[in-house]
Amino acid sequence: MSFAHPWWLAGAALVVALAVGYVLAQRRTRRHTLRFANLDLLDRVAPKRPGRWRHLPPALLLVGLIGLTVAVAGPTAEAREPRNRATVMLAIDVSLSMEATDVAPNRLDAAKEAAKQFVDDLTPGVNLGVVSFAGIATVLVPPTTDRAAAKQAIDSLTLDQRTATGEAVISSLQTIEAFAKTVAPVSQDDAGGAGVPARIVLMTDGKRTVGRTEQDAAERAAQAKVPVSVIAFGTDHGYITVEGEQVDVPLDTEAMQQIAQISGGDFHTAATSEELKSVYSQLGEQIGYETKQQDVSRPWLIAGTVLVLLGAAAGLVIVQRIP
Template sequence: MTFLSPERLWLLGVLPLLAALYVLLQLRRGRHAVRFTNLALLSQVAPRRPGWRRHLAAALFLVMMTLMMIGFARPADSVKVPRDRATILVAIDVSLSMMARDVPPSRFDAAKAAAKKFIDDLPARFNVGVVAFAGSANLIAAPSTDRATAIASIDQLVMAKRTAIGEAVFTGLQAVRSFDAEASQDPPPAHIVLLSDGDNTTGRSVQEAIDASRAAHVPVSTIAFGTPYGTVDIEGETTSVSVNKETLRSLAESTEGKAYEAADSDELRDVYGNIGTSLGFKIEHRDVAARYTGVALLFALAAAGASLAWFSRLP
């Protein structure tokens, strides 16, 4: 639970003082009663003490005050609400390391299949664009609600040398800024989902991409795809192509995105599914102070009722 006005919670510090004052007054009352020296006669002339009932109304009053003070701080519940609109940029690594077959039939083919399903499953009201990156990054499908065009662009991907992760982020940010005339005035929430199996080997640095993403308030979620055992044959030489998870994790965590890992096709589909679920909703905090005020009112009525029934007066 969160509080929309948490600074008001300091009032709760008054309650222990009230409880201590009540206990002190009860102790003083007991000492005054003992001043009557003839205890045998006192037991005959003094009215019978109400015992625990005398303290119940006070306890109910303190509970009521606690609930009222919590309600005054405006408690709020977190509620998942479907987003009205959003822009998602899917960035796919097409470097030669994606030819590795540690993920059958290959990292490249598995990544394309999972990305197409991810795009197809996103809410129809979302704009989706596609960025392909190797030695450079290119926007191959501008953000729009046209799913067929975005999926077709993935089928036409061509592999190339090197990996420009930083450039992929910059290309995605540029697409977010320029795809819609309204975006500069009322930009929809945007998110970049970047899949790669390698490190940044050319173009602008990952740190520059982090700085640009943070300035634009566009999170980048990353998927480190592949196993430590991948190899590719390039110009007659077998090269190990293990996944650089640290670079991708740094990019995601520094831009308030999420870092994922997938070592096979099933895990990749699950990752894309989790991302789609999280992007499809936003968290809103809804004021529930009335709930606490209502319960406090019940305790107030209980305190008043008990006091009237047993002592013929209000507390």
């Protein structure tokens, strides 16, 4: 917990001073009382005190004042809030290498299942688009909150030749830019969609074979302030069969890391279907929610006020006066 106005906590020193003053006053009263030589006369003259219960009202008041002091200092705590205006483009590699069976039943089918789970778990208010890429990049679904459309597009993915990784990133950026122009800004900072957060999630298993380079695409993403989360999916011993011949299709993590690093995103690896689902789950939490400092002064204010009122009431009941 942190405080928006921490200097108000100095008021706690005054409360402590009041507590010390109360203790000293009680001792002083006791010393003055014991100056009477005739204790029998003292018992008849001095009023009966309610014993230790007489300390309850000031104690409640002091604790209540501490609570009110904390409330005035503006306590805040971290809270997770769902993003309702974020845009996410999910780019999925459908090159022939995705036919490799090093991930059961094969890379593409495992990727489909994990991607659909990602769609289901993503915060409902996030606008999600889907891009498939092989020799070219194709926008299957523009950003929308319609999850059924995204899942239907993922189910329809089919294999094709070549891998245009850079084109997938650039097509995603163009789609985000076009969508941002259709979103009504909620503030001056959001004009043109600039204040609306966006992210590209790129799932691929191999290096680019055609189209613009990964570096060019990553630099454009960095300029647009759209980070790319890259998932390298598969193993180094994957292979496919082409015209009866075995063709190795290992991961090219160096190029993928370059995209993530230049764009300001993050890089993940997944060698199994379970690992891929775990990565998607992490990204869903990261993309779908944001951490904000939330005001938590209300409980302190309520508790402090209640204790002060209880202290005043206890004073009237126990010692017939408000402390």
